[in-house]
Amino acid sequence: xxxxxxxxxxxxxxxxxxxxxxxxxxxxxxxxxxxxxxxxxxxxxxxxxxxxxxxxxxxxxxxxxxxxxxxxxxxxxxxxxxxxxxxxxxxxxxxxxxxxxxxxxxxxxxxxxxxxxxxxxxxxxxxxxxxxxxxxxxxxxxxxxxxxxxxxxxxxxxxxxxxxxxxxxxxxxxxxxxxxxxxxxxxxxxxxxxxxxxxxxxxxxxxxxxxxxxxxxxxxxxxxxxxxxxxxxxxxxxxxxxxxxxxxxxxxxxxxxxxxxxxxxxxxxxxxxxxxxxxxxxxxxxxx
Amino acid sequence: xxxxxxxxxxxxxxxxxxxxxxxxxxxxxxxxxxxxxxxxxxxxxxxxxxxxxx
Numbered sequence: 001x002x003x004x005x006x007x008x009x010x011x012x013x014x015x016x017x018x019x020x021x022x023x024x025x026x027x028x029x030x031x032x033x034x035x036x037x038x039x040x041x042x043x044x045x046x047x048x049x050x051x052x053x054x055x056x057x058x059x060x061x062x063x064x065x066x067x068x069x070x071x072x073x074x075x076x077x078x079x080x081x082x083x084x085x086x087x088x089x090x091x092x093x094x095x096x097x098x099x100x101x102x103x104x105x106x107x108x109x110x111x112x113x114x115x116x117x118x119x120x121x122x123x124x125x126x127x128x129x130x131x132x133x134x135x136x137x138x139x140x141x142x143x144x145x146x147x148x149x150x151x152x153x154x155x156x157x158x159x160x161x162x163x164x165x166x167x168x169x170x171x172x173x174x175x176x177x178x179x180x181x182x183x184x185x186x187x188x189x190x191x192x193x194x195x196x197x198x199x200x201x202x203x204x205x206x207x208x209x210x211x212x213x214x215x216x217x218x219x220x221x222x223x224x225x226x227x228x229x230x231x232x233x234x235x236x237x238x239x240x241x242x243x244x245x246x247x248x249x250x251x252x253x254x255x256x257x258x259x260x261x262x263x264x265x266x267x268x269x270x271x272x273x274x275x276x277x278x279x280x281x282x283x284x285x286x287x288x
Numbered sequence: 289x290x291x292x293x294x295x296x297x298x299x300x301x302x303x304x305x306x307x308x309x310x311x312x313x314x315x316x317x318x319x320x321x322x323x324x325x326x327x328x329x330x331x332x333x334x335x336x337x338x339x340x341x342x
Contacts (some may be wrong), residue, residue: 007319009334010308018306032308060339135341161338236342252342 004050012258016269035172052280062160079233087253100229116167136205175240185275187227204259290328294318
């Protein structure tokens with residue numbers, strides 16, 4: 001079985017995956033997405049013989065198109081193009097979660113500075129303004145006052161790419177200095193950790209401290225529901241504690257897991273590869 | 289050893305280095321991409337793009 005790993009940068013996450021796959025004797029093709037040319041009907045040579053492709057593209061835009069091309073060629077890809085499309089965009093992500101009845105922070109989307117300001121004033125201060133595409137806590141704004149809101153909205157409208165004129169305004173969730181990251185495969189948690197920081201952003205990429213977290217039954221159910229809502233796959237599901245319950249603020253489709261692997265006893269890449277073997281095996285049976 | 293494309297200093301690669309991995313030049317601090325492993329070839333790492341992430 002040939003497993004294609006689609007990448008543009010080999011992070012520690014990809015190294016962990018490659019190591020685990022090779023240790024188990026799998027044939028792995030590293031495929032640099034930057035070197036590929038995708039035609040409408042025939043797969044690039046590097047992809048053509050893959051039994052399954054694992055999308056680990058660092059750039060969301062590349063991930064979205066590459067997964068669509070894989071599916072068009074009939075090459076199984078994880079995660080699916082639909083899952084990528086839903087997770088890559090915070091608006092689609094929020095709609096999917098809300099549509100599935102998964103608790104998620106109250107959110108407004110507005111297309112002008114004026115209507116965005118109305119949303120901000122309606123939420124009250126503080127509230128949060130996020131880019132619709134982005135990761136690692138970048139370009140996130142906690143808005144504490146009307147004057148700050150006016151400045152941020154003007155900067156986004158004037159300086160930004162057109163996507164920054166899609167104003168994604170969200171309630172500020174007063175979490176207890178931490179959030180929860182769960183890595184799950186088709187809704188089944190592999191492991192979970194809390195990410196703690198004095199800063200309102202608690203992304204591991206922002207330097208938050210991490211520690212293993214044991215999910216209760218409610219959180220496990222939310223992980224499953226959130227995974228189902230976006231189409232399943234290998235996902236990073238982020239929850240915040242709200243006192244007596246949880247809210248799911250995001251699901252990530254090219255999830256990084258090195259910080260989780262460092263924080264927990266579970267061998268995360270081994271569990272990921274267990275799941276990949278199951279997926280690849282199931283797809284081969286279907287093809288046969 | 290392979291030469292840093294920024295400052296010309298020698299850069300040592302780990303045995304497990306992979307093409308596509310980023311390494312730092314300990315002399316000038318440049319972020320370098322391992323373009324080829326055998327023989328080793330380095331290039332300047334791409335700048336961070338807005339849609340990068342997970």
